[in-house]
Amino acid sequence: QVQLQESGPGLVKPSETLSLTCTVSGDSVNTNTFYWSWIRQPPGKGLEWIGYISHSGSTTYNPSLKSRVTISVDTSKRQFSLKLSSVTAADTAVYYCASYSSSSGYYFDYWGQGALVTVSS
Amino acid sequence: EIVLTQSPATLSLSPGERATLSCRASQSVSSYVGWYQQKPGQAPRLLIFDASYRATGIPARFSGSGSGTDFTLTISSLEPEDSAVYYCQHRSNWPPTFGQGTKVEIK
Secondary structure: OOEEEEEOOOEEOOOOOEEEEEEEEOOOOOOOOEEEEEEEEOOOOOOEEEEEEEOOOOEEEOOOOOOOEEEEEEOOOOEEEEEEOOOOHHHOEEEEEEEEEHHHOOOEEEEOOOEEEEEOO | OOOEEEEOOEEEEOOOOOEEEEEEEOOOOOOOEEEEEEOOOOOOEEEEEOOOEEOOOOOOOEEEEEEOOEEEEEEOOOOHHHOEEEEEEEOOOOOOOEOOOEEEEEO
């Protein structure tokens, strides 16, 4: 069983950098069976995959956000993080961390509860 | 990127009725489709993976089918707790994308 918990500021000013951290419990961040993702959902809208990082630190990002996104992992702290630069109001969303593995067929089977981030001055 | 189109947008049914939700891909995704249930204020929950396999702990009334570009999620006999938005998602290539969702309302 894996538990995920997002943390970070709920309000970010336009043009600044959004930073969120996901803390993993119940299983090891550095297990080679898990991949760690960020997914967002604007209020009242659908889901958008942002990117993922493997236990070894390899990353893949959504091309629509690639120029602004950085995902990193700190296995010693059992955490992985999201940075999204140059934010605008369009980046206002609930941000979820999620994991997937071979046991779920590489679909997102564990999710955090979500963190609402509002971009506003 | 592959676009997933879900229909209908909203489905309003009574308890015990059968719900049929559709997901169509803009190009073939083989059988690499999953279905999620999202209730208000909650994270999505994985129901079905690879088109037809139930995830751990998912009741048998949920089933999935399809391949190529057309997929279906069926709820055989609706329970009041099935009121939610349902999303399909493909993992055929990068980036994985989600459909826009179907809202299931229980009368």
